[in-house]
Amino acid sequence: MIATLLAAALASPSACTPVPGVEALWKNEIRYVVVGEMHGTTETPAAFADLVCAARDKGPVTVALEFSESMQSMLDAFMAAETEQAARAILAAYPHGPFVHHDGRGSVAVLDLLLRLREMQRETPSLKVVAFAPDSPRVQGFNQSYSELDMGHRLATAARKAPDSRMLVLVGNIHAQKKTIESFNLTPAVVHLPSAEVVSLYTVPQGGTAWNCRGEACGANPLPETYDAAARGVVIQPYGNGAFDGVLALGPTTASEPAKP
Template identity: 85%
Template sequence: MIATLLAAALASSSTCTPVPGAEALWNDDTRYVVVGEMHGTTETPAAFADLVCAARAQGPVTVALEFSESMQPMLDAFMAADSDEAARAMLAAYPHGPFVHHDGRGSVAMLDLLLRLRAMQRETPSLKVIAFAPDTPRVPGFSQSYYELDMGHRLANAARKAPGSRLLVLVGNIHAQKKMIESRQLTPAIVHLPSTEVVSLYVVQQGGNTWSCGRDACGANPLPEIYDVQARGVVVQPYGDGAFDGVLALGPTTASEPAKP
């Protein structure tokens, strides 16, 4: 199944669609553009790829994806493979990570995103793609906030390694918040980055579905309409009581199933 999906996606992998309002993201002082998503939709990875496409015209770009850092060698090999067939084989054979243990990050849409990034890197060799989710073991007595600290540290290190690049980050919306989540006593990853260098966008819920796993089963689950269903694109205006600098409105979403059954 994964080989068929990969072949189908390659046909249009370098096609980019402008995202309304995205020009507000390319301020010279902005080092990090963070997209906080609900995993498992078709629309968010596609829109994120379009943002990466637009960012290339503004200067060097590093793309940071919420994959385990242990996946980096495979990701490097996938991006650098001599042929599309070799890249497909690497990902299909990889025995770990979200393409095996499903939480929405191993979806068909995420696979399409990787293929589009691979095509973009052929056009723009300076484009880098990194996996930044920590493999740090959980230690009793140390909360989720320590994991978030490690995640923020890895993003900061990526910025230091490419000081002339803008980082575009795709991550779950909990990690993308710019203030402490009091109800959970949680300090999100993005809090640890210099606030004035970060634009964090929340992918607002406008109805539709996402693919996720509950207590009993995995599948398409409905999302509520909590934002103007007609709105589209980037809106840079504080959202969530200051937790985000703006929103990314993509309309009602569709669930994206796992790329590997």
């Protein structure tokens, strides 16, 4: 009987897998923990879910995902659905977004992340999940930096709505940088947040693959090995000439294909 209960607990979608070095993220002054990823891997959404799982023990949590803000009502319904089948149906019926127009943010791994967050919210009702990518249209003469400004504003707005919460953010690695990217004349979203309240982690390439599109060809593409492939966990040490406060090392990655919710 005890073995059966233990097996059920280990199989729970919300069960935490410890992330080495994670305690460095829970300092009182840190309001935003930002994970900058290369979309389309299996490992990063899974590790992000483990970070959220661990953060719940430290206080209220708001999870911010790089989904269009227009998806919020659908996301709320997904989280509130009575069954997993109903939640999947709600997502499958939504006619727009990354689960229809695939760019790595609508992967099997991201669907698994959403399902885990849904289970966590049942255990921890204070957990909030928000979509923060702006729907604001591009205007001629206004470059990507204006979209980044909108994104930063939406993160700050979500934080103000839950002032006692720590915010965990999963976003593409360009948006997560804490310095202007001079070569692109780009001011990333995280630059607009109070730097002392942000820990931004770069999910370092350690080899493997990611699902993305290059030109008109989409599929599993190789990633470089620019960081020690044996390293694992959170390492707080400036990276990328100060663009990031540290790294999240997950080892060689595997591509995660587009989900069919």
